[in-house]
Each structure stands twice: as C-alpha cells, then as structure tokens.
Amino acid sequence: METSVPVFMRTHLDAAARWWGGERVDIVPCMMLFDHGREASVGPRTESGPGVASAALRVLASGSRGNCSILGVRTAARRRFALIDAGLSPLRTRRLLGAMKLTLDDIDEILLTHLDSDHCSAGWARGLPSHITVRLHADHVGRARRAGLPSDQLVPFDDAFTLQSGVTTRPILLSHDSAGVAAFRFETGAGALGFATDVGRVTPGLVRHLKGVDTLAIESNYCPQMQIASRRPAFLKQRIMGGAGHLSNAECREAVKAIAPAQHVVLLHLSQDCNQPDRARQAHTSAPYKLTISRQDKPTPWIHVAKDAATAPPSIAS
Numbered sequence: 001m002e003t004s005v006p007v008f009m010r011t012h013l014d015a016a017a018r019w020w021g022g023e024r025v026d027i028v029p030c031m032m033l034f035d036h037g038r039e040a041s042v043g044p045r046t047e048s049g050p051g052v053a054s055a056a057l058r059v060l061a062s063g064s065r066g067n068c069s070i071l072g073v074r075t076a077a078r079r080r081f082a083l084i085d086a087g088l089s090p091l092r093t094r095r096l097l098g099a100m101k102l103t104l105d106d107i108d109e110i111l112l113t114h115l116d117s118d119h120c121s122a123g124w125a126r127g128l129p130s131h132i133t134v135r136l137h138a139d140h141v142g143r144a145r146r147a148g149l150p151s152d153q154l155v156p157f158d159d160a161f162t163l164q165s166g167v168t169t170r171p172i173l174l175s176h177d178s179a180g181v182a183a184f185r186f187e188t189g190a191g192a193l194g195f196a197t198d199v200g201r202v203t204p205g206l207v208r209h210l211k212g213v214d215t216l217a218i219e220s221n222y223c224p225q226m227q228i229a230s231r232r233p234a235f236l237k238q239r240i241m242g243g244a245g246h247l248s249n250a251e252c253r254e255a256v257k258a259i260a261p262a263q264h265v266v267l268l269h270l271s272q273d274c275n276q277p278d279r280a281r282q283a284h285t286s287a288p289y290k291l292t293i294s295r296q297d298k299p300t301p302w303i304h305v306a307k308d309a310a311t312a313p314p315s316i317a318s
C-alpha cells in the first residue's frame, strides 16, 4: 500500500577539488513538461552521504535480456560500489566490471528492484560472493529464497536504509505484475539520483518520491504503435501496456516532466522489439537536461550525480 511522502531536503556538501572525467553519449537538449502524481511510500527523513565527494551511475546493460547498473561513490577515504539489479550472469558481470578495472571484490552490495530474471539472474544463487549483501524489499524475500539466493546474505528493506557507502536510500514499492517493484531515491550528498524501472505506470507517489532529483534513470520501454503492431500475443501486450508492466516513451516523458530532474535523464529498458532509440529520444527533444539512452549490449559512460553539472566532481573511474 502507498502512504504519504514528505518533501525532502538535499544535503549540501562542498564540491571536491578533483574533477570528473566521465564522457557523455546520446546527449540531447529538450523541453520539460509537467504533471502527474499520486500517493507513495517512503521512510523517515535522514541525513545522507557523509563525506561523499562524488557519485556516479553507469548502466552496464538494460533491456529484457538483463539489467544491471553500478552506483559508485567516492569519499575522502575510498571508492565504494553497489550494483542496482543483477540481471546479467555473474560471468558477464565480472567481465564488464573487469573492463572498468573492477572486480566483484569491489562490490559491497546488490540492490534488487524485483526478482524477475532480467533483474536477478539465476546464476547468482550459486555465484554470489559471500561478502556481498543483497538488499531487496521485504515482500520479495520469499521469492529470493525460493530462487536459491543465500538467506544469510539477504537484507530486506521496507523503509529508508543506508548503503555501506553512506548513501541514504529511500525505496518505494510500486505495482509490477504481482509482487511489485522497488524504485529508489539515492541521496548521495553529492547529488540525488532517482532510479525507476518496470514501474508499470506513473503514480503521484512515484513522482513525489523522485521529485527534483539531479539525475533520473527511468524506463522508456516501448512505442505503443510498435507494440500494437508487433506479433506478440494479446495477453503479453496487455501485460506490458496494462499499467503493471512497463512505461511507454510518452509515459516516460510525462514522468520526467513531472519529476523535473535538474541535470540528467537516463532512459532504461528499451524494448528491442517494440522501441527504437530514436523514438525514445524524440520524446525528449529540446528538453533542458542531458539525455543518455542505455543499451543492452554496451555500458553507458559514468554519469555523474551532482547538484551542479558545471562543477565537475572527482572521477569515480579511477
């Protein structure tokens, strides 16, 4: 059930001296829109991200064949990393991390939006290193156990929690099929990140939950015309388009308009059969934020999460 959400205050940390070195792709200026809203749930307000000098997101892969992103945080002491979803096999995840000069030893924890196989690959039941905790919504624990994930590494949430990096994370549970899906608001201290995929429909609660984040990663799954014209069975079209499946390009645009992210939008989970990057991009033509379109077969660059993009933060990449 959804309950009311407070308005959040961002923490204010000084920008650090070193500068961000990330590249950018698929950057398109576009126009902001407005509206939408309904009730949502979140935990109590807490301060977040103590000592965080920079934070950045990189989508390793996104789509129906597997979703995995990495959130990197640099503090004065060290870099810390968490995965958001683990929908790639452990082997592929290790390879992609290796290309970034990282290993699974660098990963503190995995946050799961939900347990569908494109967000939690079956291989992690046996391939999960013992030092990695899996954070998942309390409603998803039973399914995780049945999937074979080690019980002693599952850390359920139903309220705000703090990552090992010090980042305050506020979840909200939304409808997606029967068990629901968690969306996240990360208060990193360097900036706020919203992450929402497989949300089914845009609710007022989701909008309030993510309102005004600096960087927003959100699904833009399908083009309705392509979906209707596809050879998919009617029940599947209904599941996807019926409000408990995925957001269309237009629904994504409306969500972004209402959430009004300050700096950057990352489009997630584009359907390979029923969407095209250009169609997803068109929904954001002339918007004032930067736009990155994630892919199934290639990671995005590091996308930094910062209140002021003109003040480049220290690099996460090295």
Ligand SMILES: [Zn+2]
Pocket: 063, 064, 067, 116, 118, 119, 198, 269
């Ligand atoms: Zn999915």
